[in-house]
Amino acid sequence: MEEKGIGRPATYAATITILTARNYCSKDGKYLVPTELGRKMVEYLEKFFSGVINVKFTAHMENRLDDIAENKDEWHGVVDSFWNGFKDLLKNADASSVTMKSQPVETDVVCEKCGHKMVIREGRFGKFLGCSNFPKCKNVKPYEADEKKPVSKCPQCGKNVYALKTKHGKHFYACEDREGCNFMSWDIPTGEKCPNCGKALVRKGKTIKCSSCDYKL
Numbered sequence: 001m002e003e004k005g006i007g008r009p010a011t012y013a014a015t016i017t018i019l020t021a022r023n024y025c026s027k028d029g030k031y032l033v034p035t036e037l038g039r040k041m042v043e044y045l046e047k048f049f050s051g052v053i054n055v056k057f058t059a060h061m062e063n064r065l066d067d068i069a070e071n072k073d074e075w076h077g078v079v080d081s082f083w084n085g086f087k088d089l090l091k092n093a094d095a096s097s098v099t100m101k102s103q104p105v106e107t108d109v110v111c112e113k114c115g116h117k118m119v120i121r122e123g124r125f126g127k128f129l130g131c132s133n134f135p136k137c138k139n140v141k142p143y144e145a146d147e148k149k150p151v152s153k154c155p156q157c158g159k160n161v162y163a164l165k166t167k168h169g170k171h172f173y174a175c176e177d178r179e180g181c182n183f184m185s186w187d188i189p190t191g192e193k194c195p196n197c198g199k200a201l202v203r204k205g206k207t208i209k210c211s212s213c214d215y216k217l
């Protein structure tokens with residue numbers, strides 16, 4: 001973004017947080033790696049919205065917005081000209097039958113409602129188990145991460161976070177560095193820090209929120 005001159009430095013961190021929190025990409029060391037969902041989303045956007053999802057458009061729009069802010073242009077005209085083009089793009093995309101669904105991965109977990117196998121599906125909020133007999137059976141359950149595989153990176157120190165169980169079988173998430181860092185959380189940490197207060201962002205049901213302040217995505 002910096003190279004292409006788009007966005008504002010203040011928005012870079014928030015952009016990366018949203019991309020990872022919504023599962024469009026994951027972090028590998030200092031690199032961002034697109035997920036399957038992320039690749040599909042880009043494919044979709046490029047197919048239907050290439051007119052507005054491109055660097056030239058973004059830079060141009062930012063300049064026009066700056067002009068409005070500096071009273072050099074009038075916002076009605078700017079919004080009008082954008083909307084006239086955009087509503088046709090929307091109509092086209094709506095009429096298409098493209099889906100963001102990823103290929104399900106089979107598991108040995110048996111659906112307790114109908115006896116079919118459950119499959120791992122990937123949605124906007126990460127992985128979950130869904131019945132392979134969908135749409136006849138709509139059973140879904142949380143995807144219990146393999147305890148030997150890290151669920152995310154520690155928002156405090158960047159090491160691995162694992163899902164663990166208490167004596168009573170309740171799950172929690174803890175940093176592998178139990179001596180130095182000692183991060184732990186009842187909710188799944190996304191691996192990101194809150195842009196407001198710097199504490200861990202966690203996934204609670206369908207929302208991503210800060211473990212400390214009111215911040216919510």
Ligand SMILES: [Zn+2]
Pocket residue numbers: 111112113114115116131132133137138139
């Ligand atoms: Zn089922």
Ligand SMILES: [Zn+2]
Pocket residue numbers: 154155156157158159175176177181182183
């Ligand atoms: Zn840690």
Ligand SMILES: [Zn+2]
Pocket residue numbers: 194195196197198199210211212213214215
């Ligand atoms: Zn916060």
